[in-house]
Amino acid sequence: MKVAVFGTKVSSEFSSVLQEFFRFFEMNSIGLQLFYPFKEFLKKELQLDAYHTSVFSSHIDFDPDCKFIFSVGGDGTFLHSVMHIRNFDIPVVGVNSGRLGFLADISENQINGALSQIFEDKFSVLERSMLQVDFRGHENLDFNFALNEMTVLKTDTSSMINISAYLGDELLNNYWADGLIIATPTGSTAYSLSVGGPILTPDSANFVITPLAPHNLTVRPLVVPDNYEIKLKVEGRGSHYLTSLDFRSVAVELSTEIKVKKADFKVKTLQLNDQTFFSTLRSKLMWGIDRRN
Numbered sequence: 001m002k003v004a005v006f007g008t009k010v011s012s013e014f015s016s017v018l019q020e021f022f023r024f025f026e027m028n029s030i031g032l033q034l035f036y037p038f039k040e041f042l043k044k045e046l047q048l049d050a051y052h053t054s055v056f057s058s059h060i061d062f063d064p065d066c067k068f069i070f071s072v073g074g075d076g077t078f079l080h081s082v083m084h085i086r087n088f089d090i091p092v093v094g095v096n097s098g099r100l101g102f103l104a105d106i107s108e109n110q111i112n113g114a115l116s117q118i119f120e121d122k123f124s125v126l127e128r129s130m131l132q133v134d135f136r137g138h139e140n141l142d143f144n145f146a147l148n149e150m151t152v153l154k155t156d157t158s159s160m161i162n163i164s165a166y167l168g169d170e171l172l173n174n175y176w177a178d179g180l181i182i183a184t185p186t187g188s189t190a191y192s193l194s195v196g197g198p199i200l201t202p203d204s205a206n207f208v209i210t211p212l213a214p215h216n217l218t219v220r221p222l223v224v225p226d227n228y229e230i231k232l233k234v235e236g237r238g239s240h241y242l243t244s245l246d247f248r249s250v251a252v253e254l255s256t257e258i259k260v261k262k263a264d265f266k267v268k269t270l271q272l273n274d275q276t277f278f279s280t281l282r283s284k285l286m287w288g289i290d291r292r293n
Contacts, residue, residue, distance in 0.1 A: 008076075008077050130145050184207065202277055230261070233257050
């Protein structure tokens, strides 16, 4: 058996946890393909010579025979792993070395128990939909997909922008706002949530359209079925607006139209049997901190 481990940077306080993490694979003779930049970071910054049997640098030299992909970090690292590896047949496991994490939901005090459960097949696979974002009038990004959200933002002026949003051929609304978020169910607990959007379960077949600081307070977040193709046209006083796909962003001309639809593939994530989406919500959002609950 072989697994892959992806990471970017972690704090030195997480070093002892990582030693246990890598020792588990070594003691159980599990092949491990380690992301090369992460290997170099661990060696140089944490003086940790992490166990591995091979390395990879991108999706080009990634071994498709890996059974799992472990993403070590936070939710941002998890998003990076999806883009760098681009193998959607292998479940991604999020190991949280940071603070709040909905994707990287295995905390440091759970790692040994979680690894044992995973290799005893005590888990389920949860498939998460992604967005495909196409530009008309501008070159597409190399990887024009997003797991969390696609966002349109003002960039070179303090004035609001006007975003005309169409569902299919029908006008939904002209949003006078600082921007607009189109989020997947996974992304409903990210940027969209921070500006008042609703939480969707990961298996919901929906998009969330959430305005950023809209001029009209009657404009609210909207949940729509994910079989719609959404088209965006932007007007404003500047010459460009900013488009972001998860952690990547690019400035495009106002004449650029954007089409957003559900991608024809999904990301597989791993869910432990005793760690459901709803228990993660209660834990991460501290819903049980009120004793009445």
